[in-house]
Amino acid sequence: MQLGKRKLQILQAVIDDYICSGEPVGSRTIAKKYGMGISPATIRNEMSDLEEMGYLHQPHTSAGRIPSDKAYRLYVDKLMKIRMLTAAEAEYIKKIYEQRTAEIEKVIEQVARILSDITNYTSVVLGPQLNKVLIKRIELIPVDRQYALLLVVTSAGIIKDTIIRIPADVDSGYLNRVSNMLTVHYRNKTFAEVDINSIQDVQKEMTRQKEFFNSLVDALTESIAQKEQTEVYLGGTTNIFNFPEYRDIRKAKAFLSLMEQKDLLYSLLSKFDKKGVTVVIGTENECEQMKECSIVMTTYSIGDKVLGTMGLIGPTRMEYSKAVSVVRYVGETVSKYLTSLFEE
Template sequence: MESGNMTLVDRKLKILQAIIDDFITTAQPVGSRTIAKKYNLGISSATIRNEMSDLEELGYLVQPHTSAGRIPSDLGYRLYVDVLMKHYELAAKQKLIIKQLLLDEINKIEDLVQQASKVLSHITNLTSLSLSPQFRKSKLKNIKLVKVDSDKVLLILVSNTGIVKNVLLRIKEASQDVLDRISNLLQHQLKGFSIDELSDDVILNLKNEIVEYGNTIESLVLTLKNTLKEIDDREIYLDGLAHIFNLPEYTDINKAKQFISTIEKKDLLYEALKDNYEEDITIKIGRENNLEEIKDCSLITATYKLNGKVIGKIGVIGPTRMNYARIIPVMEYITKILTDILNKNY
């Protein structure tokens, strides 16, 4: 099986492509007569039937129990995506519409990412999801320490992408004047570092630099080290959940409800999204997904960047029958515009 691709001659590949194209469009299992009639491959229905049997044996097609026709397997879709799929270029008009929708007076980075997710769902007619910009992958722009109680201090962190995070610390016996001086030193030392870059060396230098504040800085440094790495809210934005009701795979209302309840588990989605963070486009088909709950779905994600560093993701989730060839160029263009806007404004 490991040399599956090698054994597929052109004729088999053409038949597999025709079956997948047909199934993506109709959602109906495909028979040899359909292929012979619709796809003008210049071969008989009997030959197509034999080739389809071979493709099934090789694991690229499966036959649903209730049908004489066949449908693509996860392996069939993988071969299609990697080898057979046509690569479409978006029309200039589509590009213009996407650009206008994303440039529509959006001030906050989170709003921009949500708008991108909305546009993606609208164009693909699928449920879209976005992972909000990751604070720990952004650069620190501003740090403030504010005394709120006799033993409580609020640490306010502002990233260069405009994200604000607040952490409540327990620090005793520190006047606001001392906190201001520490804030200024921290600001000077850490500005321009991302949370990911706060190594032990950076922290050690910081302690040596501001040794005069003893216990206060010790407590603060520990918090910076331990808390900031975990500071990101697992904030995932969803759009277009209702689209699934238009898909034949979800005409069964119980199946639709199950999909919605899975998709609304944000921690679950975060687990599915957090992998492959450096890849521009990731396509996980059916059982390639690590999560049992979405093993009959495909998840396509694309990353967006600030100053060359990936800071977040957007994606679509839906049946494995989704139109990969049309969806991927849309995602590539949306994330390109998103990245362009971020780099221009932040």
């Protein structure tokens, strides 16, 4: 059985209506509201075919139909029209630029709030993955005559600060020269791209300071060996209860339990690290607790380096056209903001 033009029109009408109302959709509703010029009986026959094809199902014998996950997938891929943001929404998103901070954590907290405020869904933003942040500079700052502070400054802020012992004959000028060489060598690289053994120019500079050089290499190695950050920022966790589907105690408990498992959320969402918007619908989710939810995700980056993931979680009847539009715009805005900070 083929999905002809009329079936597609009816399916789109059912999905649009169900997203708005949350109530099963009948043939008379479609006939009255969508002006297709065909009778309720014809629409009913087409809906029956769509049910047989797996795009609709009937929760009760006397009820109308509701879309399946298969229908939502077709809708997202081929039928929906991306909704334009309103001027007020675009302006609200641009509040990201008001942060005036180089600390990504503060930016991300604001992003989580903005996403949930605009859409009324639950937002999830993952902190930057350590193996994806970019090194901005490396500094050796004298503390006193015996010790210096090693700072590895990245696009996510100061990742590591370590105290190392310095020889008695090393002055601030020498530390500054070494800092500059390290920065030139590693700037714009991720931790994963760093090869400690490649700093031959630094090694030559420190030929007479072999013990100090070894201490420096050990400190840098320790910085690079740190585990990835697993920060997860949530916004509007209780927004899910605005939807009738989650007035069911079982579903509500499952959702709240999932929101508390930040390691699980991080593991699930960090897999989606490609640019662009990704939509995962209901049963497409690997996690059992997510199979009645949909996720709309994108990444944020500095230049062409992806740092992390952000997205919205809602019921499978979420307003995908708005969610995709908002997530895409916020992702682009955050990336531009962080890129401008880093380039400074």
